[in-house]
Amino acid sequence: MNKLDRATWYTFFAAILSYILVYGFELTHFTLSIDEENTDNVMATLTTGRWGHALLREFIFPEPYAPFFTLALALILMSFASVVICRYLRLDTLHAIFFSVLIAALPQLAYQFEFQNQAETVALAILSCAASMHFAGKGGIKNAAAFVALTIVTLSVYQSLFLIGASLICIRMAFDFYRNEITPKACFKQIALYIVLVGVSLVFNSLITKFLIALYHTSASSYLSAMIGWGKHDTHTIVHEVLYLIANYFSAPAPYGLRMFSVTLLAFVIIILASFWSGRRAFYITLFSLAALASPFILNVLLGSYLPPRTMTQLPAVFAGLITLAIMALRSKTLGIAVCAILLACGSAASNQLFYSDYMARASDEHAAKMMLDTIYQKYPQFDIDKNPVFFYGAYEPKNIWKLPRADTFGASFFRWDGGNNNRIYNYFKISNIADFLRPSPEQVDRAIADGTDMASWPNRNAVAMKQGVVIVKIGPVLSPYNR
Structure with missing residues (x-):
């Protein structure tokens, strides 16, 4: 087994073992949850624009779910996504293992996997989004086409998932500037290309959605438009509420199990201090670390409203990325192992408590x-x-x-x-x-x-x-x- 293969497998096994620890109870004790009572969700998801999910469930995956199998497949796909993200971030084996443990440790996906009628399709979409980022910063028609195709797959399953790419590009830039592997000009060129290609993907996905809705003789749901807060209340009220909701993720009122995300503030401070202390490109490292920290809340700002924790899908990547960069900056393997072990234990306890509460609710x-x-x-x-x-x-x-x-x-x-x-x-x-x-x-x-x-x-x-x-x-x- 060569070095590249060994690093890949170490990363994969670190991820899958961590995911099993965090989601073990639901994996071994399937529990019916709210929204899982319907046995056929194909048309309902099609009307909300999630045509990729609808087609996957219609022709490939079991509908509405298969106990154990659905979540097991989702965890495997998420582990492959972790490997792909680590490749994109260009992490060495040790830091890739840290990242893989940390991305599983924050139990945001508990709020997705509670709904097993979409667990494996969401995991597949996250894998697709991660894969798309390998083509985002490269020129050429083929790379652009690959990015657009993979982004459309992501959008077709769960619209907000494509924003994980925005978080990943911010994290990648922070790592690249820390490692002194990129220039500001090359950085902003990649970001500009990413924005343009995302715009193209959104247009194509919208056209495909309208075509399939017409083909199946149904109509678009108002579910997504109902989430928009701008224009329904005065601007001052909406801004205040959005800022309050963002602040919640760094304090006690965070959704259960997600208060751990506040650790990223400490990681952010460590990254800034270490970059200034080492004489690295502190301005750009700070800029992109801050952008990564803010990126999970893009949708809150764009919609001007509260969003349920299941939509906050960028949190784990940002959590893992910033803490891994902080560990890299501190250059302590022992500290990294300790931090990962503690956070994984906390995330596992919180996630399994959440699923057990559902188990007892059904009893x-x-x-x-x-x-x-x-x-x-x-x-x-x-x-x-x-x-x-x-x-x-x-x-x-x-x-x-x-x-x-x-x-x-x-x-x-x-x-x-x-x-x-x-x-x-x-x-x-x-x-x-x-x-x-x-x-x-x-x-x-x-x-x-x-x-x-x-x-x-x-x-x-x-x-x-x-x-x-x-x-x-x-x-x-x-x-x-x-x-x-």
């Missing part, structure tokens, strides 16, 4: 679901699941002492999410093999809402009633807007 949901079903049959022995529709009024959250703060959908109940959305509840009962309820007609829904208004709420036995052939289960006092 609570299953208990509540079976109690409701038992109550229906006990009160109404004549109930026929194939003839009598069931309507759930309101929302209910079974007790889950493992639910974590600021954890997005982790630990959430199907009976509580969206205020008690009947579609989610029906699908949860069905996919969990508890019951496949008949759904009421719009007229029956109107009557059930009127009849359920004055009923007691679950877990009161009188929360279940059969009226005019429709079973009403009032699980909470406030009707969900999705059920009107």
Whole structure:
């Protein structure tokens, strides 16, 4: 095995072992999560512009997911992506291993992998984005075409993932200036070419999306446009909110497990001090380190709104890149090993806690679901699941002492999410093999809402009633807007 092969495999195994430590619980204990209750997401993802994901799931990958297999494949693809990124950053074997451990250690992907109906396609898109960067700074039609094609693949799966490339180019420039391997002129030429090619990719992807939406006779969803905050509130309010949201990632209110990202501030300070102390190109090293640090929040600024942690996909690369550069600047192998070990342990603990909170939420949901079903049959022995529709009024959250703060959908109940959305509840009962309820007609829904208004709420036995052939289960006092 030659030196290049050995370095590649060391990097890969460092990454895969780290990812297994961080995502081991979900890998070995598949848990149904919010949004995983639908068994066919192809058209839904196509309407949001994620046509690559839709086609991959339609023709290649299992839909909606295969327990263990889907996440295992995603972790393998992410490990290859780590290898490709390390090659792009031109890291030696030791620092490539550090980077691979660190990029897995920050558990941002937990907020993606919670939704296994997109886990391996997202990982493939990240690998595609990483591969595209090898062609970004090179001239020639072939290199430009390769970059555009790979970027379109990335965009077609999950639109925000292409911005990982922006973070990587900032990190690469910081490393190159630290190693004195690039001139300012060559640097800005690469960046300008990258921006132009990204623009071309966005145009082509938009055209392909419109073509496929027309081909499948569907319409574009307003999901993405609904996220735009600019114009909906005054500028001062939006700027204040965006700055507050960015600051959260460097302080206590960060999403659970992502407070670790604040370590990059210390790494940033070390990089600046070391570059000035060593007489290197401190200005450019500082400039691109700062740009890398700010890059995960590009989308927040462009949209002028809060984005869920699953969209903050640039955080791990920036986290790993800046800390690895700081370790390189300090020139201490022992310190590097210690830092990586501590951060990997912290990330593993946080990620597995998140997935366990979902695991326990499903245990609570299953208990509540079976109690409701038992109550229906006990009160109404004549109930026929194939003839009598069931309507759930309101929302209910079974007790889950493992639910974590600021954890997005982790630990959430199907009976509580969206205020008690009947579609989610029906699908949860069905996919969990508890019951496949008949759904009421719009007229029956109107009557059930009127009849359920004055009923007691679950877990009161009188929360279940059969009226005019429709079973009403009032699980909470406030009707969900999705059920009107």
